[in-house]
Amino acid sequence: MSDFAPHRARKRFGQNFLHDPGVINNILRAVAPREGQHLVEIGPGQGAITEGLLESGARLDVVELDHDLHPLLLARFGANTRFELHKGDALKFDFSQLAPAGEKLRVVGNLPYNISTPLMFHLLKQSDCIGDMHFMLQKEVVQRLAAGAGMNHYGRLGIMVQYHCQVEHLFDVGPGAFKPAPKVDSAIVRLTPHAQLPHPAEDPAMLELVVREAFNQRRKTLRNTLKPLLSEADIIAEDLDPTLRPEQVDLAGFVRLANRLARQATEDAQA
Template sequence: MSKKPAGHKARKRFGQNFLHDQGIIRQIIRSISPREGQHMVEIGPGLGALTEELLAEANALDAIELDRDLIPILRTKFFNYEDRFRIFETDALKFDFAELRTDDRPLRVVGNLPYNISTPLIFHLLSHAGLIQDMHFMLQKEVVDRLASEPGTSDYGRLGIMTQYFCKVEPLFLVPPGAFNPAPKVDSAIVRLTPHTVLPHPAISERMLQDLLRTAFSQRRKTLRNNLRTLLDAEALTALEIDPGLRPERLTLAEFVRISDYLSGIEAEHHGAE
């Protein structure tokens, strides 16, 4: 297990908190259960605490790291893996994960995600869900609560609905602040996201569903009648068997897909008439 090298301080602008608790590291590795021959991908390896264990089990790993000062540290530490340890110096938010595919093996993605980019990065990865077997992330507990949230709860919103559209969500266990250096001011948690082989509620247009959710949750305390008035009227909602007087967090994924498909139909008619 590596210690933090002298001279490298965790950087606030990268949201860095380095994992050092061996018990937590072992628990994470047991949850992931990496195997030789699998295509493992680590986002933000940092100082290599998880990387070391992932390589020991899988014998090969692709790493995506933005902090250029960490890359020589990682290359030195894992030099004996040669071409089985590839580092991509890039921003994971802008990276095309399809570039990692060298054969038909799906990607198994792991990451201790910086809190400041966790939500946009998850949305970015969901756009590559067809390439991915599963994802194991260390996230702020609050984000995991949102990912796993159910209708009618305060955590329920766009992030959870779209993640559940693409994936099965399994919160695994909590990680205390003391497991990191420096210690964050919040609790963390490990979550497993497993892309559905068959979408349970496929939408005609995922873009339309995203736009609908963005609009529906723009003002959480207002009703669907108010929030969606620019997209469809109360009569249309009623015709879809949805109460326009409900707040958005009361609707299920299936009901949002129903509205989205209705809007896609209107859009198609509009384009057909042009």
Template sequence: MSNKHGHQARKRFGQNFLHDPGVIEKIVRSINPKPDETIVEIGPGLGALTEEILAVNPRLQVVELDRDLIPVLRTKFFNYPEFEIHEADALKFDFASLVQNGKPLRIIGNLPYNISTPLIFHLLEQAGVVKDMHFMLQKEVVQRLAAVAGDNHYGRLGIMAQYFCKVQPLFEVGPGAFRPAPKVDSAIVRLVPHETLPYPAKDLGTLQAVVRTAFNARRKTLRKALAGMVSVEQLQSLGINDGLRPENLSLAEFVQIADLVFDSKPAEQSGQEVSDD
């Protein structure tokens, strides 16, 4: 479906353009942009949100993959000489390179549903240079980000997001706010990186591996799900019931298990990356 700019929303980019002025205003109020901040928008689309942020912060930077949108944005915002467009894939983009004068980034975006999870993992890797993130996501993804132990939506995404950030679901947005209307409800979430990690792991790669392994067998008991990594005796030594399922364990308990695994394996196997595979 095209719009007044003649741009066809593309399925392969997962594009749904925001057009509801009331929703846009509510998002901007939630972000509360200031003129002197370094704000980065991912996937500006046709610039509905961009326009409102630029009015406050004329040095806004955007990351856009769809090269057909770039001339539309350049034309629409030609009177903002400091507005900068990075034609790039946000999944591979080095957001740390945008930090200026040591000011942490404020990252915003209506994230395409087909890349939202890997993109959040990519941004969590760079949480050290981020002040906060405000995203429009599928409602279910926001539920997964905010879920706590015992919830249906609890899993790797929520655990790793909460390892790095405080997660605050803000409000829901119906399909009618977009063109074309998606088949799902959306929601706005705020992610604020912790100044001090509440449960720092000795080795991030080990924590990732433990959480990934556990949730690959989420219906099994911990005894079975983590059989190759940790023994029943080791779990019991931490005071963790090996008959529980992965979804019953808190972030703190996963960190305890990961630290134990890390301490009992050869040093050269450790890794520090956050990955989503």
């Protein structure tokens, strides 16, 4: 690494480089990589976690957008036959190309806060080839991912991610673990795609629509916020109280509403 000048974190990439050895070890213990597994690291930065992932004996593909980091990563890890660098934007990357049929990727990343939500949904669209995901995110985002009905942080993000995955809020990380230190706390989350969806929607797009409409005015009741989509009688027919607020309705309830809307749309199209 001595051949390269220190890399300055770039604001436009949302970079905050992890440097705390204790936090790095905690992350590696949580991921628990093993020989023979196939890992993908998104945004390896200066390689703080990369080194430990490779030491496990696992294969490792990394996706890094910042071209100034490419020579540094190649100098540190390029001689390792189990390491491969992909230069590009993870938001546009086809992760399924890394996984032969039947293989499951394990994804790890310290995600820039400004792209964390769209990147998670980009990965969930490819969840057939993903075994699990471990991400460093803003603590508030992890709280939203993990929240259940009735909890303060419960909303659209948590419902849609929990539809696809089991969510585990593993541990929190303070700003001092990074250079430069962010202005917010971070947390590590584990997302494990469901082998079988516990509450399958007949049309996932309808679920997205119902949840979006419900939380557009989260202080209003279901009867009012879902009025453009479903009648009060429709809501009651799905065993839900129309006077509930959206944050009081669990995932299963939203799926029931979405399935009713999907059936009505099909009936209307056939009429």
